[in-house]
Amino acid sequence: MGLLEILSSLFGVGYFLAWSLSFYPQSIHNFKRKSTSGTTVDFPLINTLGFAAYFVYNAAFYYSPLIRAQYAARYKGLTPTVQFNDIAFAAHAFVLSAITTSQYLLPAAWGFAPSFGNKPSRFILGVFFGCVTGVAVVVFTVLASPDRDSTETVSSWVWLDALYALSYVKLIITLIKYTPQVIVNYRNRSTRGWSIWQILLDVLGGVLSLAQQSIDSYLQHDWSGITGNPVKFALGNVSMVYDSIFMVQHYVLYRDAGGTPRERDSLLAEDEERRIE
Structure with missing residues (x-):
């Protein structure tokens, strides 16, 4: 095994650890505070759908001989990265x-105080059900295709395309999942309740993931290792853009900020307040 192969393996382990650890700080922070105030359920809710799609996508590429054969037919005999x-x-x-x-959805079970952020926004619910509907349409289209199980045809609808539909669900979610929390922080003029540690670990994981994918593509002498796996490439880049926004909010814009007198925890907070009043 050469130096680049060793580096690829090390970067793979590194990004796995960094990104995996990034999912703990917020839940631990919520548990210590016995509250989810200052944050919104939108982020973890849509993240759950995104990673369900991402798991099926990766598992199929790794374990399915049919998907790997269809990928090779479409990308000049190469194997998925x-x-x-x-x-x-x-x-x-x-x-x-x-x-x-x-x-957020079961605060009483955790002994948490009620929070406006426990209710998903219409925006996130729309994205959630829109993604599910989109994947269903693609699956039915593939089922109707006579070449769906082909390992030679690359232009017709095949099961590989259904996997790509799942990957684009993850892409869409990656593009928008942080937006509600960015808006909540802006409205509150504070990042109180939002754990910055998850962001710092996410940045580290993104850098290592892109480094590993670049090395793997270089070793294959073909950058379709990236273009053929767009979800992983975008996952590293887009997340880091949002991470930069959160770090600016936390360390520059709202540093030492205690928040507004009435914290708003979701995009629906104002509507909820009117109902209560």
Whole structure:
């Protein structure tokens, strides 16, 4: 095994650990405070769907001979760059996201005080059900295709395309999942309740993930290792853009800020306040 192969393995382990650990700080922070105030369920809820899709996507690429054969037919005989640590990461992330979501949807079970952020926003619910509907449409389209099980046809609808539909669900969710919390922090003029440690670990994981994928593609002498696996490439880049926004909010804009007199924990907070009043 050469130096680059060793580095790829080390980076894979490193990003797996960094990203996996990033799912603990917020749930632990909520548990210590016995509250989810200052944060919103939108992020962990949509994250749960995203990582469910990402797990199925990675597992199929890694274990399914049919999917691997269809990938090779479409990308000049190459094999997917998905590795076992991708599957382990996705499974772990799904479980931790579901646990964190339960702190918002089932606050009484955790002994938490009620919070406006426990109710998902219409925006996130729309994205959630829109993604599920989109994948269902693609699956039915593949089922209707006579070439769905082909390992030679690359232009017709095949099961590989259904897997890509799942990958784009993860892409869409990655693009929007942080937005509600960014808005909540802006409205509150504070990052109180939002754990910065999850962001710092996410940045580290993103850098290591992109480094590993670049090395793997270089070793294959073909950058379709990235273009053929767009979800992993975008996962590292887009997340780091949002991470930068959170770090600016936490360390620059709202440093030492105690928050507004009335914390708003979700995009629906104002509507909820009117109902209560």
